[in-house]
Amino acid sequence: AFELQLASSGRVIPVQAHQSALAALLAAGLDIPMSCEQGVCGTCLTGVRAGTPDHRDQYLTDEERAANDRFLPCCSRALSPRLVLEL
Ligand code: FES
DSSP states (O other), rough: EEEEEETTTEEEEEOOOSSSSHHHHHHTOOOOOOOOOSSSOOOEEEEEESSEOOOOOSOOOHHHHHHHSEHHHHHTTESSSEEEEEO
């Protein structure tokens, strides 16, 4: 499990082991565009301000992955205890 923090409000949203980061954001009432939910389409792309994503998508390039400034919350998780998102 890890936490997401919204950069705009400071709100912290926990992500349980059994749920995706996207599911946690939607359950918290955020309106995140999505489509494939498999890390393929890129629709759910979300900016990351701090923390290290655990990229599990097939959409970003290796360079984009290494930059750690965006991730795909439908499938990717976190290597750090918290990700601060551009939301
Ligand atoms: Fe398609 Fe996340 S919804 S990559």
